[in-house]
Amino acid sequence: MKFINLLLEQIDELYPFPEIAHRVLELSKKTDSKMSEIANVIQYDPMITADIIRMSNSAYFGISRKVETLKDAISVLGLDRIINLVLMKCGSKNLKGPQPGYDLAEGSLWKKSASAAIIAEKIAKEKNPEFKSRVFTAALLRDIGKVVLGQYVANKKEKIQFLIEQSSFSFDEAEKKVFGIDQGELSTLVVKKWGFPDEMVLIVKNSFNPKGGAKFQMESDIVYFAHNICLMLGFGVGSDGLAYRFDENVMKRLNFQHKTIEKMMAEFTDSIKDLEELIESV
């Protein structure tokens, strides 16, 4: 069997992205969707409802009174945040485990994915609030390809390391050379297989190698940048290290100076302890 077919079979072994997340995302895009409609979809799943209520009481949100019902949670946190919590809950299952191939301990890849999603959403709020939900979801799912490729990376780590050290490859360029496919292409395949709309597939795909003039360029640029911030912070960094390409053109397109990056890192780290507690509780 060709290696690529083997990988495609591995995608089927991932936990499927729950239907509830797709329905919530679909409803959130419709301008005429009522809050009660989304609440009904969430309430249909009592496990997720209970988790959302529990997460709403996290110190990260700083709510003084106790949230006891979903209605409460929506009115206090707002619909956007509740949707994000649903997505985090649904996305965490595949990303939370250890990834020994990349030398990542349990929770490490998840911390990076969730942090990148939160950073991406913050950037979108400033750049174009309409992109908030898209970039949050794309940033959350961007590293899913690592879950599929991880077990094979371990066996080829010397070869990959050689390509990085001797031929100046980036980690994903070395993956492509060794396996014929890289983590970004695999993430794109997973997102497509999970039935996300074409725009989401394209954002995830281009967030690994953002190109000027591409469709949904700003969204891809934001997701790319958010993941780079996490790399700098050392989140979800394993045997791949920081061996990925930094594209200054993305900074120019987003009109970001170096101070912007530093401010974002400082802003994000400000509430890191509460945020870590929230991420771990998902």
Added chain:
Amino acid sequence: MDKKGRLSSATNLINSIKIENQNFYGYYERIGLIIHGGAKVKIVVGVADMKSSNKNGDEIITYSLGSCIGVAVFDPLVKVAGLLHFMLPESDLDLEKAKKNPFMFADTGIPRLFRELYKYGGKKQRMKVVIVGGAQILDQKGFFNIGKRNYMAVKKMFFRNNVFCDYEDVGGNINRTVTIRVDTGEVIIKTSGQGEKII
């Protein structure tokens, strides 16, 4: 120990044996537990954080340094250790944040780290100082290279304040986890996929 109170060559020899022979190192660890008569306490330093201890057997650790820098400091005479994990070079980025959390920046975090050790009777002149981290993403240049700028900020602070660095493991595109042992002042640098070294 030498005049500065640094570790003797015998200790250095033991350290080199430990690097070469992990089994011996494991044995030493177990003996260490007996000598200190109790379980070791692992103190975790988060991002933009600092911890210190003078309790025999304690270990201070910070995980996964990307472009951030870990500064590990140890006074062998009074046996006190500190570890700072700072994130950015200069506090003028946001003075309010620096006031709230000085450990976020090199220029406010480093003085606080040393002052913390002075409280235990530590003296700058005899301190073992190790800096670790400051990695960069490929093609990250100029002002965007925060890892390099963090490193420059530490060097500047050390130069101005006559602090001599005993060992540095900085740059590249690898992430590093660093531990300092309070009883010996040993600094353990673990790099993903490349094992660990003891300084």
